[in-house]
Amino acid sequence: MLTVWGRATSSNVQPVMWAIAELGLAHQRHDVGHSYGGNRTPDYLAMNPNGLVPTVRDGDGAPMWESAAIVRYLAARYGDERFWPRDPAVRVQLDMWAEWIKTSFAPAFTGQLFYPLVRFSPKLLKPGQVEAAADALKPLALMLDTRLSDGPYLGGGELTFADMITGHLLYRYYTLDFERADTPRLDAYYARLSARPHYRDHVMVSYESLRTPT
DSSP, X not given: OEEEESOTTOTTHHHHHHHHHHHXXXXXXXXXXXXXXXXXXXXXXXXXXXXXXXXXXXXXXXOEESHHHHHHHHHHHHOOXXXXXXXXXXXXXXXXXXXXXXXXXXXXXXXXXXXXXIISOGGGOOTTHHHHHHHHHHHHHHHHHHHGGGOSBTTBSSOOHHXXXXXXXXXXXXXXXXXXXXXXXXXXXXXXXXXXXXXXHHTSXXXXXXXXXX
């Protein structure tokens, strides 16, 4: 049994829960963080000294944190060859995009668009700030669009661990109000993900409770 500490509205909890669901793993999740609190208690900090979510235990195993590391663990332990390729030369072609989304796309999107538009007071927005951030994101969206020319998913015809890490941000990307690049392959990829029940259940979660009042 997996135990997950983290709220459903967390973009870091979402890829972990999506992976758990796709792999069909028994689990319990506890709402922790943001309005739920609980992430600064001594017991929680003993598991995760960052005080962030998610934190995961697999049975009586040691606590795990950092969402991408957890997804990789789950994929390596419980996934088949299609979900977690055993050949490192095959797997790295997926994993580098999982890294890229966290180091390149996520800072440009989450830090420069999602947080200013949702988590910060609108009064803090500067003229042209959103437009500039949207323009800076377009080349990155086009890179991902080009990568998706190889197949319906990052691994071709099969969903893989890398789709969990890469694809979970797209719900927020496509539902925020800003000008996006013309990316037909990325649009189709998001449509395919949106048709998956586990994506809808664990990723397409309203973020309205995170919005700062006007």
